[in-house]
Amino acid sequence: MQQTKPLAYFKKSDLFSRLRDAELEELAATAVPKAFPKGAFIIQKDAPGDDLYLIVSGNVKVTLYSEDGRELILAELREGDFFGEMSLLDGKPRSAMVIALEATEALVVRRRDFLAILNRNPAMAVKIIEALCQRLREADEKIESLAMLDVFGRVARVILQMAAKEGVRQGDLTVLTRRITHQEIASMAGTSRETVSRVLSRFQKRGHLSFSGRRLVLPPNFGSQL
Incomplete structure (x- = not known):
């Protein structure tokens, strides 16, 4: 993990920008740093899991594969981006795969720690909803593109x-x-x-x-x- 303390990454993330310093420190204290080599399968589709990942460095792709092996990349994410928010919120299996396109480091937040802070901070819930809406819009655009263009x-x-x-x-x-x-x-x-x-x-x-x-x-x- 890079030398910068976890707290600094949470402060820079738009998702956590509305948290008070005490809550940021609490979240940073519970976060677990993890490193993934290029090509690592960070998340498998349909696998159980409810952690949230905040990218510290590197580059990942969120992707799906058809039964005949064709790939559809849903998004590419970089430093400051996050993923895993859907399973974090609903506790259901992962909806897509996440693969490291290069050596990647992330801070991993467990569901129970995240929800404990979320329950005390409705403003962060708004940020989560905004992020989900943005990703739904991007998914709609991709569906429209595949169907209409x-x-x-x-x-x-x-x-x-x-x-x-x-x-x-x-x-x-x-x-x-x-x-x-x-x-x-x-x-x-x-x-x-x-x-x-x-x-x-x-x-x-x-x-x-x-x-x-x-x-x-x-x-x-x-x-x-x-």
């Missing part, structure tokens, strides 16, 4: 979502800060890696995007021009 639209939406989270502005352009694999885009867009390669090639030929090394570069009107 063609593959070009789905790939474009994935790229826009990545740019919103990981893009940096360079003049009028937006550059993704890390290299995104075609397979990663495919898993989020519900298609194949080969199809993503063809779509990106088409976008590039039409001037809708470009590459700097292996990083995607988007013009200011990407999306509206497709």
Whole structure:
């Protein structure tokens, strides 16, 4: 675990921003630090478990696999993000898998400790509801994308979502800060890696995007021009 004390991570997290210092200290004192190597299955779908994870460092994906082995990535989460909140609140089995995309460290909060503080702090309950609503909206958008958009639209939406989270502005352009694999885009867009390669090639030929090394570069009107 990094040298920074757990309390500092809870203070930086939007989820816990409405807690008083005494409650933050109580929560931090109960949190258990855990480290996961790249590729580790942190959470298995349908497995029992009711802990909440706050990411300290690293990168994870929340994902589902179909019976024929196709993957659908629901979200990618990084430092300051959290996961496990659904089972934490309702005590039911996990609804998706969480896999470490790189070496990842997290603070783990047990359900009984979390609920004890939640019962004394309705404002934090509001933050949890807001977080759940946001993730439900994202799930609705993904369902709409899979049902209503063609593959070009789905790939474009994935790229826009990545740019919103990981893009940096360079003049009028937006550059993704890390290299995104075609397979990663495919898993989020519900298609194949080969199809993503063809779509990106088409976008590039039409001037809708470009590459700097292996990083995607988007013009200011990407999306509206497709």
